[in-house]
Amino acid sequence: MIEGKDLRVYFKTRDVEVRALDGVSVAVKEKEIVGVVGESGSGKTTLGRTLLNLQRPVGGEVLWNGKNVFKLRGREEREFRRRNQIIYQNPYEAIDIRLKVYDVIAEGIRVHRLASNKEEEKEMVMNALRDVGLNPEEEYAYSLPNQLSGGQLQRVAIARALVLNPTFIVADEPVSMLDMSVRAGILEIFQRQREEKGTEILMITHDISTLGYIADRIYVMYQGKVIEHGSADALLEKPLHPYTQALITAVPIPDPSERAKLFSVKIKEKEEEYNGKGCKYYPRCPFAMQSCREKEPELKGVSSDHYVACYLY
Amino acid sequence: MNKLLRDLMSRKTFIFSVVVIGFFAVLAVAAPFLTPYNNPYRVGQQFVAAPYAVPAWATVFPQYKNLPPDVRITLTPSLAYESSGEVSQLNSSTLKVTVPPGDTVNVTFPLRWNWSSPYDVRLSFTLVTPNTQYFQVNLFVRDFYLMSLSPLPIPPEVTVVPGKPNPVIFSTELVNPGNSPYVASLPVQDQSLASLELPKMLLPKPGTYNVTLSFVNTGKTTEMFLVTLPGYSSLGYAYGRLGTDDNGASVFSEFVYGARFDLYLSLVASAIIIGIGLIIGLLAGYVGGFTDLTLNAFTDFFLLIPGLPLLIVLISIFDITGTIVNVNKAVLILLIISLLSWPGTAKIIRGQTLTLRNRTFVEAARALGESRMRILFKHIVPNLMGILFAQLAYDVPGVILAESGLDFLGLGITEFPTWGNMLGYATNNVSFVNGFAWWWVLPPGLGIVFISVAFYYFGTAMLDVLSPYKLRGE
Amino acid sequence: MIFEESTDNLLQVNSLKTYYKTKTGFVKAVDDVSLFVDRAKVLGVAGESGCGKSTLVTTIFRVTPRNAQVMSGEVKYKGQDILNMDLKVFRRDIVWKEIAYIPQASMDVLDPVYKIKDQMLETILEHEDLSKADALERIYKALENVGVPAEKADMFPHELSGGQRQRVVIAMALLLSPSMIVSDEATTALDVITQAKILELMKSLQENRKFSMMFVTHDLSLLANISDSIAIMYAGKLVEFGDVEKVFGNPLHPYTQLLLKAIPDLRYRKQRRLVAIPGFPPDLENPPKGCRFAPRCPLAMPICREVEPEFSRVEGFHYVACHAVNKK
Incomplete structure (x- = not known):
């Protein structure tokens, strides 16, 4: 369970102050997929980054299981990083494309020392690849990111997050770069993850129709504010x-x-x-x-x- | 790795750069095996041929066709003497000449000459005279009475010790009215020019010329002279792979050792530049904030120092104190160039680090829980590799140019050859008389151009191949 | 290919093949595509990335990259073969005057260093002999028509919002009253609401001025809303082509059917799940034998992997290239 309270993020450019988040409160509850929708500049991406402590707010707090994430240190901070993951819009940007797919996914395992030996690490990587539907996993594991299509690479990015067993994922426009025909496949991974592992997901998008299919609740943002939120059914109908x-x-x-x-x-x-x-x-x-x-x-x-x-x- | 190589090898510019850099690297490494002269600016290693000798291969051009190479031969007497009893072969290198009292025996050594006149003419032999006071040995080339040897010298005669082996050397370089009857016979104003004019008169054009030793016995008994076969040698106007400079020193040796020094200096200097630039640039770009501000100001300060004038001043100052405390000038130049050149590199690395730091994959690494150090060494530095190689490659020509510039101006190294030195000395000495000494000017000039271009291509290729983000045209 | 349904054909593409030459062979980006646009009608061309729709557009405008090659086929505009026309004549008489282009108005479409009006002036004066005052008047009118205040003509591109830039690009395309507009992903980068407004504008302009339009996009749902006919491309091939009602009402090609199931539709969000098409598009340098969709097709039969299906008429204005349909 993660909760943002009265978050404020202001960006200063020369003489103007842009309020990317202007007092935004959101909560993602157990096993929920929450959608955030808004046009470009609405602050939806900043919201996702702030919830994961990738952006410091000037005001407000984010509570993760009751603890303020901006004050976490040491072991608790690492645990927070492990359990809360983010998926970006452009997988080519979000992945260091010098690395082989295997190393991209193994990175998190190594950082958090989740595997006690090489075999265990390999098994975890291969399982993650299989989980996101990249078969045959051996073949994908040793290819380079730029040999893969956008859809395949986005699956790699998701595998990189899932291998850490996160309890909360921010998915920032995870399908908007991808072809229509592969979008549903990516969304399915998130849905399955929620159903099987109870992972909470914050799905950020500009496309409210996609949210209609997978979100339980929807927040509508406009210029740094939440202007409407509610259950998907109520809000869409x-x-x-x-x-x-x-x-x-x-x-x-x-x-x-x-x-x-x-x-x-x-x-x-x-x-x-x-x-x-x-x-x-x-x-x-x-x-x-x-x-x-x-x-x-x-x-x-x-x-x-x-x-x-x-x-x- | 394989893919990297394949990618590199598919670039023509890269292959060009590897060939050129490889060529100069081989020159530099193999320098001691390529030439015996490790410092042609030392007196002992000069005059290996005439000054401004053209490269040997240049004699294929019509205007250089008849230029003589260095010649060193042992003359043999003409066959006519074998039948006479007066001259006989003692062994393979010594002749025995028997001269009846009051008589004169001439031994003629024909010299087959295929070229235009050489720079000098040198004849040497060892003479054992009879143990009396009554003899004289004269040396002629063609009709020129070049030398007279006798036990009781009256100038222009030259002393020999009777009954002992006397090494005798005749050299056009050394002639003067005191040792050469021919020179003594010239009008006074011409005597000083004799050493220049003599080779042209002795061997004016291709042909066969006689070198004659004339043994005169003025005593009452038959006397016996022993003489080794005379060695002929002369410095030619066509020499080696790249001819000679104004001191008759091998340009090839200068070029090779210049390459050795220039490459060495520029690689070390570039490594220092990259080292400082990387540390400062990375710190500024990655840490940001106040550190960035301070380092940036520091860098700007160095960047704004006018390089060349300061370089000249510093070198002039250090040169004076340096001679007292005996600082190696090459090390001095290396340090000064390095310390003045890193700011550009630091700026570029800082800029690149800044953009990398803000890229999504770096944030993604942070979101995965990677520490700052791990991100720096796993994601930032590896992605800087292309830039680093490129900087190295761009800095090398920069250093070579700076160093060559100093040497060219005569402010840098003067004690041993560098490409800059070669160009500097050459420009001071070339004129249309010596054919603009193209063999002296072109090698270092083209060397600088080619190595700069090659390193530039090398850097560009590495930048392309090692920066995956650039490759995708982003 | 002769289309009986084409009553008043303005642009016709006949068996066009545009290949890209690479080190190892040819990428068959557009492979045997035939379609037409009638006067005052809108043709929608849809397909995913790499299906060849952009190559089709660049071929028509003759601005393909240097390694592209038109292997065969023709593009006829008002009966004239525009691919073999002298390039200078083509640029002077056809581009802008007859066929205009509306690209995605990202920052680089408009030159950032010139004012809007100067860029538009250049377009007019290059093609028509007009006084500057007259030309300016036309520009102001053109901007008003697309809902951009005339005073914006004095601004630089970066001073406008994304929607306004897109409107300016549309106004520019219409400056010389062309008979045909080709729009390539014109609304892709825009916010949904702006996109709806721009589409509304384009549709109303098209209806009022009666120009033809070829609307190229990856978003099939857009096409349902503005086009009269639809061409669906997959891996360089035209797989389905027909009247918009027919294609959406009764999609015949399995690719079209699956694509429609992959598109979110808020009306049915509770009844249906979104369906992904398994697999990934083929490598166009070595496309699979037979039907190019066969490896991903749930209905694939042995013949699909052997023989390329013929592009043929089903009933009325509805063409499809599929063995499963053709057999019936």
Whole structure:
């Protein structure tokens, strides 16, 4: 169980301060797959990195089994690193491509001294390769990353994480670089991992339709804020925030008879200038009211598993 | 590893660089076996041929066709004497000449000459005269009365000790009015030019010329002279693989030992440069923050020092004190060049380390729980390998150029040949008279060019092959 | 190949083969592809990375890399063979004026050192003899038409958002009123909402101005929303081609069927699981014998591994290259 509370990450570039995370709270509970969706710049990647202590926040805390992860040291820190893994969007970037696949996967085993001898290490690596569907594993183990396709290499990256038996995985756009035909296979690995080992997963994506298939709960982020979150069913079937509604409407449906829907996205064509204090979304929001321009709305529960930050509700 | 090699071998530029670097490396390593002259700037190793002698192979060109090589032969008397009783062969190298009282016996040694005039003419033999006061031995080449040997000398005669073996040497280099009747006979103003003019007059063009020893007996009894077969030698205008410089020293030896020194110096200096650059660059790039700020300022400070002027000043200062405390000048130059050249390398390594540090796979390593040290040595340094090799390869020509520049200006090493020295001395001495001494200028010039280009290609190839991220065009 | 369904054909590709020469042989990037685009219609070309769709586009615009070679086949535009036309004439009379290109508007499509209007001016003045004032007027109008305020013409590309840059690229393509637009992954890098808006814009422009469009993308669901006909490519081959309703309503090729099952569709998220196609696309230098999809195909028969299936008509405007279908 991992929980981020009121996380704030600000990036300073010359004269502007970008609030990548502006008071974001998330919780991933036992055996849950939680989706985070948002457009580029919404802070979703920063959220994943902050939860894993790869990015220090200026405010807020991350609790892992009740312990603040930014204060872990020594053995506890190593244990945290071992049990919490991350999968990146671009596997070619995330893997040191000088190394053979075997060494890529064995790296974690060596760092955490999980194998007592070479044979044990080899067995663990081969098992990991088999687990992610890279057969024959011997052949893959001794190839170089740039001999593999994106889908294959992403499986290697997942194997590298799974070999450590993590309890929590951040998957940052794990399939968006990959061809449609191999995406489902990758998502399946995560689902199986959750079912068999109870691994908690935070799935970060810009594609809400994928989340519909695998997430239990979904957080919608917009410019460093969570604007709506709730169970996948509630959020997808009854999206409340105008942005979430637009996000769902904008997903093209593979059916020519549903054309009208894609072109019914409600959003302002001409954006207003943001005044620095209102709701972050009002410049594009077709329902913007005066109150939206004055103060940012807080997250509010509309039911026990559905929260939204919007003055409409 | 195999793949790496295959990748490298598929690059023409790499093969070129390996061939060129290999060639110079072999030259440098095998220098002692290639030439007997390890420092042609020493007096004893000069005048192995005439000054500005062209390379021997250059005689294939028409304008150099008749230039003589170094010649060293033993002359033999013409066959005509074998029948006379006055001259006989004592053994294979000694003639016995019997001269009746008041008579003169001439022994002629024909010299077959196939070239234009040599730089000098040198004749040597050992003479055993009768134990009397009444004789004289004269040396002629063609009609020139070059030397007169007698027991009671009146200049221009030369003393010999009667009854003993006397080594006799005639050299056009050494002639003066006191030892050569011919020179004494010249007008005074021409006498000093005789050593230059004589070879041209003695052996003006291809042909057969007589060297004559004339034995004169002015006594009352028949006397016997013993004389070894005279050795003829002369320095030629065509010499060795690369001719000679203004001192008649072998340019090939200079070139080979220059290559040896230049390669050695540049490799050591580059290693020092890379060493300092790597440590500073890695620390600055990887640790970041205040360390980066400090090291960067430090680097900038060194970077902004105007290199060449400082180099000249430092060398001038250290040279003076150096001669007192006896610091080796080569070591001095090595240290100064290294200490002034590392900032560029450090900057590049810092930049590369910075980008590497921010790459996803480094963050991924952190997420796996790897320590900073492990990330540094497992992921950062190996990915810098290409840059390191490239830097090494770019620094080598840099050092060679800097060192050669100093030598060229006469501020660097002067005691033994380097390529810079060769170029420096050559430019001071070449003129159209000596054909611009192309055999002297071109080798070090082309050597510097080729080795620089080769190292550049080598570095570029290594950079490409060892940087997987660059290969994929990212 | 003659398509009976082509009523008013603007662009026709006939048995086109574009191969890349490598050290060891040929990569058959586009292998015997035939398709057509009718006047004022939208053809969607879909396929995964490496299927040859980009090579098809570069072949049409004659901008293939140097090691590419058109082995056979022809591309006809309004009946003219544009592959064998003099390159200068082609660049002057066809590109931009007749067929315009909308690439993915990443940072490098627009030159970062020129203002938007200068880049657009260059495009106009290169092809038409127009005064600068007239040309500028046309530019402002073109920008307004794609929903970009005219004052943005004075800005540099990096000052615009991704969506606006994409709109500028579209405006540029339409400057010379071409009869045909080829769009290559034009919306791929955009956020979903922006993508929907851009698609809406392209569709409405296409309907109003009645130009033809060839819309190339890896995202099959996009094509369902904007195209009239669909061509599906796999490993350099055209595997299915037909009317959009027919292809989506009754996909015939196993590859198309599986691909549609791999695409998330929020309507059916509870009923279906996403299905992955097993295996990976083949090496195009040594493609498998017979059907190129056979090694991954669940319906593969012995004949599939021996004989290449013929590309043939099923019923109406619906073509497929599959033994399993052809046998029926």
